[in-house]
Amino acid sequence: MEGESSLSLLQLMAKEGLVPSPEEEERRKNVVEKLKKIIMAWVKKVAWQRRLPTKHIAETSATILTYGSYGLGVHGSDSDIDALCVGPVFATMAEDFFIVLHNMLKGREGLSEIHCVKDVKVPLMRFKLDGISIDLPYAQLKVLSVPEDVDILNPCFLSDIDETSWKSLSGIRVNKRIHQLVPNLENFQSLLRCIKFWATRRGVYGNLNGFLGGVHLAILTAFVCQCHPNASLSALVSNFFKTFALWPWPTPVELQDGAMPTTINPAETQFFMPIRLPCSPSEYCHSNITRCTFYKIRVEFLRGHKLTKDAGRPNFDWENIFEPFPYSKKYMRFIKIYVSAANQDDLGDWVGWVKSRFRFLLIKLEEVQSPCDPNPAEYVDVDVEEPNAVFYWGLLPGKTNFPDIESVKEAFWKVVSNGYQGSLGRLELSIVQVSQLPNYARLDNASRKGTKACWKIFDYNQQRIPIYSQHLPDYVVGYMTTNRDTKYPSAGG
Template identity: 70%
Template sequence: MDEERSISLVQFIVNEGLVPSPDEEEKRKNVILKLKEIVLTWIKKVAWQRRFPKEQIAATCATILTYGSYGLGVHGSESDIDALCVGPLFATMAEDFFIVLHNMLKSRPEVSEIHCVKDAKVPLIRFEFDGISIDLPYAQLKVSSVPENVDVLNPYFLRDVNETSWKSLSGVRANKRILQLVPNLENFQSMLRCVKLWAKRRGVYGNLLGFLGGVHLAILAASVCQKYPNASLNSLIMNFFQTFAFWPWPTPVILQDRILPTAGDAIETRSLMPIQLPCSPYEYCHSNVTRSTFRRIRAEFLRGHYRTRDLLKPDFDWGSVFEHFPYPKEYTRFVKIYLSASDQDDLGDWVGWVKSRFLSLLVKLEEVQGLCDPNPIEHVDIDVTEPNVVFYWGLNPSKSSFTDIRHVEEDFMKNLKNGYQGSAGGMGLSILQASQLPKSALLDTGIGKGTKACWKILDYNLRRTPTYSQHLPHYFVGYVATDREPEYPSAGG
């Protein structure tokens, strides 16, 4: 029965389109190769700007390292690529990465939808390359040249790196360590594909909304693989749900590591679900889990356990484990979050910014409602002509007296306007009964390809200040947008 269920689960993964075709795989590999070529050209250009000797320019290198779902080998046909640009000490983020490399990418015919995301915890350039979405942060190492196969776990390369570079490197380092620590890579990858699909279908995926992100799920899955190194795929899934349905949170989840010491109780984490990064005994995955989302995640672990625990169940169907969460049946009242902008480009920026601030709204709603379920599914109000995105979050059914949401809306709008550098879009909150939900929200279709959380920092409709190299007089590197009068720096200034 165990073997049959494992085989049927593999077939389920294929039927759901979770495994990309060979052509899609080849396309992604070519994109990474082209990016590496661009980055190599970029770093030699930067070295030339610094007036380095010819021999040093020829020898200097920078590289691209992949991480996230692509780096772990669990990406699907719709997945984006998380790629890290790693450069040497002379290549700065502010000038060389966000201006020189940005402009080189922007000039390429394969590149579209390029944005600089400077205000994120990990600043990055986001763009599409041959139709594939790329997130590209930057890490600056204190070396004169970065080898193509740089070992980001080697302390030599990590010495004295700044905090931003350290954060950018943590995803790559965590990925690499996870791949080293799992006993059976193929089983881990199949299991993680299933776990991610389950989290998305059940509405508990997405760190911005207080749920589990990709790195959280990868470490949870890896810990189960370590505990049951010879288990079948079916047994791994069963043990995954059983383990975390009854996990004694806030005891942290820590991967077994023969090299690194465990942090023990000495490290205090304020997270409700602490999960330690496998590349350091003192670092934990950034978590936004709140009281509401903690309760939802635990309920879904328990549901998964009850659905999979009976190995001899005659009519077992994997589809029942991965059913979409039925929001309209679970909640009688919803808060409607309506976001709008003047055009589609501005909407993408605005929605990305609002989503990055969703946690403050969730915490506020918890204060007045006790519990709130932030449904990640994005809808569009087709009765409105302006570009829009709508969210419907489930509200605590026991607090039906809450109807006045104006003070919550005012409070959240103040938060949104604080620091946003584009033209702010519209935002409105209202309370709906389940019977008032539009038909599109009644269909449990799950998460589609949502709007990426991004926003433009450079607005080329504003005044643009030309920027010159700090190291090569009269060498023009690009424009920076400003809403002030242009200040033209002196050559080399």
């Protein structure tokens, strides 16, 4: 019976488009291989610029390692690819990655929408290659040549690397440890697809909004697979909800690797849902979970547990588990967050910055006794001419149904405007009744895909200052625009 129930769940996943077709898989593989060839050409060019001996230039190499949903094999048909560029000691991030490689990529056929994203914890380039979106950070190892199959868990490769490279490598290391620790990779992948689909439908997926991110869900899923190594898919889903509905938070969740259990540091259990990284038992997944988002996640775990107690029945209806969260039926009032900018390019930067500060807004609302449910869906008000993004957060019953939204906005604006290097856009906060919601916001979040921030495309007609290689004084590696609002160097050389 469990086999029939598992099969019906797999059929539902296929119907929802959660599994890419063989043609789409082949397309992604080709894109990764093409990117690897570009990286190899790039590293040899940099070696030449450094005036390395001819023998060393011939032997040097860099590589591409995939991680995230693609690296775990749980990506969908419209998922992007998280790929890490791993380079040798002589290839720097500032000059060689963000200028030389950017310059090589920019003019390539099939490559579009390339942007440099620097002012973040893990700097990266974002672009589309043959129509597939790619996020490409960089890690620099203290070696002269990076083998294609580099073992990123080997301490020899990780010694004495800089902090940014260490952070960039974290996703690769987590993925690799999960691959090593789960007893059945195929079951893990199917379960994780289901859980990500559930979290998206129920509005509890998205780290910026204070919910569970991809790495959190991957580790929780791997933990359940370890605890039930021989279970069917339907039993794994049931056990997932049972495990975390009854979990004694803030006891950390930690994958078992055969080593002695890690002792719990009381200071580190201040997180609502501590989840340890499998590649480093002393580190926890970064989390933005607050009191109100923790409450919703727990409620959804309990709901899932209640609905999946009989998941082994052959005629079990899986649709109920993935029913979209009914925001417009659940809440009478909403906090409307309206973000806009003068043009579409500025909007991407501005929205990304505002979203990165959402946790402060959540905590501020909790302080004034007006907790909320931050719907991760991002909407666009098509009736407004200026480029915009709109968010609607359900307002939970609190000590006051009408918080002093002006004081909340003032405090949030101070946080958002502090440190932003671009042109500040508009930010409006207001309270709206459910009857005032526009038609587009009455939709559930099932069909709303969270959008990543777009980043500026520069005007290459501006006056530009040439940037010369530090190692070949007469060699121009790119140009810096003279516009003071431009944060990143262009590479139009």
